[in-house]
Amino acid sequence: MMGPEINAYLILAAFLFATGALGVLIRRSPLIVLLSLEIMLNGANLALIAFSRRFGEIDGQIFALAVMAVAASEVVVGLGLIVAMARRHLDLDVDKLTTLRG
Amino acid sequence: MGNFLVWVVWVAAAFACLGSAVAVITFANPFYSALALVGNLGSLAVLYLLLSAEFVAAAQMLVYAGAVMVMFLFVIAYLGGRAETPWAGGPGWQAVAAVGAAGALLVEIVVAVGLKAGGRLSEEADVDAFFGGPHEIGRLFLTDHLLAFEITSIVLLIAAIGGVILGSNARSGPESTGGSPARAGGTRSPAPSISAAQPPEGEAAR
Numbered sequence: 378m379m380g381p382e383i384n385a386y387l388i389l390a391a392f393l394f395a396t397g398a399l400g401v402l403i404r405r406s407p408l409i410v411l412l413s414l415e416i417m418l419n420g421a422n423l424a425l426i427a428f429s430r431r432f433g434e435i436d437g438q439i440f441a442l443a444v445m446a447v448a449a450s451e452v453v454v455g456l457g458l459i460v461a462m463a464r465r466h467l468d469l470d471v472d473k474l475t476t477l478r479g
Numbered sequence: 480m481g482n483f484l485v486w487v488v489w490v491a492a493a494f495a496c497l498g499s500a501v502a503v504i505t506f507a508n509p510f511y512s513a514l515a516l517v518g519n520l521g522s523l524a525v526l527y528l529l530l531s532a533e534f535v536a537a538a539q540m541l542v543y544a545g546a547v548m549v550m551f552l553f554v555i556a557y558l559g560g561r562a563e564t565p566w567a568g569g570p571g572w573q574a575v576a577a578v579g580a581a582g583a584l585l586v587e588i589v590v591a592v593g594l595k596a597g598g599r600l601s602e603e604a605d606v607d608a609f610f611g612g613p614h615e616i617g618r619l620f621l622t623d624h625l626l627a628f629e630i631t632s633i634v635l636l637i638a639a640i641g642g643v644i645l646g647s648n649a650r651s652g653p654e655s656t657g658g659s660p661a662r663a664g665g666t667r668s669p670a671p672s673i674s675a676a677q678p679p680e681g682e683a684a685r
Contacts, residue, residue, distance in 0.1 A: 381489045383603060386530065387592050389493050393500055395585035400504030402577035408509045408555060412516050415547075416500050419523055422535075430530040433604025435615050438535050439624050442616070445535075445542055446631045450638030452547050456554045457645030463558050 386427035393420030405470045407462075411455045418448045489529055495522035513551045520544040532611040 393416055400413025422441045429437025462469060495518060502515035520543045527536035609615055620628045 381486065384592070385489070385493075386526065388589060389496065389526075391585055391588035391592065392497055394588065395581045396497070396500040396504060398584050399577060399581035402580060403574055404504060406509060408551075408558075409504065409512055412503050412509075412512050412551070415516060415543075416503060416519065419520065423523060423526060426527055426530050426532045426535060429532065430606070431603055433606050433610070435611065435619055436624070438532050438611060438616060439619055439627065441532070441535050442538060443627055443631050445538060446635055449542060449547055450634050452550065453638045453642040454645070456550060457642045460554060460557065461645050469558070 383427050383431045387424055390420045390424040390427065393417075393423065396420075405472055407455070407459050407469055407471055407474075410471060411452065411459075414451065414455075415448060418444055485529065488525065492522045492525040492529070495519075496526065509555045510552070513548060513555055516551075517544050517548050520548070530611075531606060534611055534613045534616050 397413045397416030397418075397420060400416065401410050404410055404413065422444050425437045425441045425444070429435060429441075459469065462474075467474070499515045499519040499522065503512045503519065506512045506515060520539060524536040524539045524544075527533075527539060
């Protein structure tokens with residue numbers, strides 16, 4: 378298959394990762410921060426699968442599946458925290474959550 | 480002709496991917512952001528298909544776009560649409576610094592890829608038709624990567640237990656102090672808000 382080169386996939390993964398990082402840094406709602414984290418993880422997944430295709434080894438796809446499982450766990454814990462915060466009537470704003478500050 | 484078609488699909492999927500990623504971080508309503516992320520995951524699945532990772536693409540659609548995003552949408556619907564202005568407080572120094580940091584990250588990755596591995600990444604390895612299929616992935620998961628497979632299952636189990644503990648901690652009222660360490664830690668937050676918030680929830684739980 379003579380599609381785009383692996384470089385193009387890697388650049389796209391870099392753009393995805395940077396977009397997700399921008400979302401994590403700039404948004405205040407913890408829900409959007411979690412969604413942006415998903416974008417970052419997907420950028421890493423795209424790079425892993427592109428490398429897997431480049432070298433003809435399937436281990437990169439195994440790694441991507443493990444990342445997917447970690448992302449699902451992270452969403453479970455993160456959403457549990459957000460629901461617990463909402464039930465205590467805390468503001469859903471990461472800038473105001475300062476009680477855990479060391 | 481097939482070559483041209485691959486390029487068309489790639490460009491469409493790449494632009495859909497980037498556009499929906501930007502939409503996720505710019506929409507004020509979290510509900511629209513989650514729906515844009517579903518589009519992002521779908522276009523990424525198309526890219527995975529182009530990279531002959533068929534099983535990962537299917538798992539992406541089922542696990543991510545199916546299960547995880549439905550959970551997200553449930554929580555967003557439960558919390559209500561609390562719209563937040565994306566650039567709250569105007570372009571303060573925090574926003575400028577965030578854009579700078581993300582740009583620096585992007586430049587760093589692109590430079591690393593371009594300088595260190597530019598020429599060597601242009602060609603692809605020859606793969607057969609079984610590359611990326613469930614047969615190969617299942618074989619590797621049960622032979623070479625058995626430890627990773629088992630650790631993944633433990634991670635998922637711990638996440639499920641954590642979700643249950645967080646949920647029961649949020650639901651339990653002030654009468655359940657002195658329970659597990661997680662609950663004892665939870666009771667450190669201001670007590671009046673808990674007692675004000677919890678009785679209806681406790682009633683609903685019973």
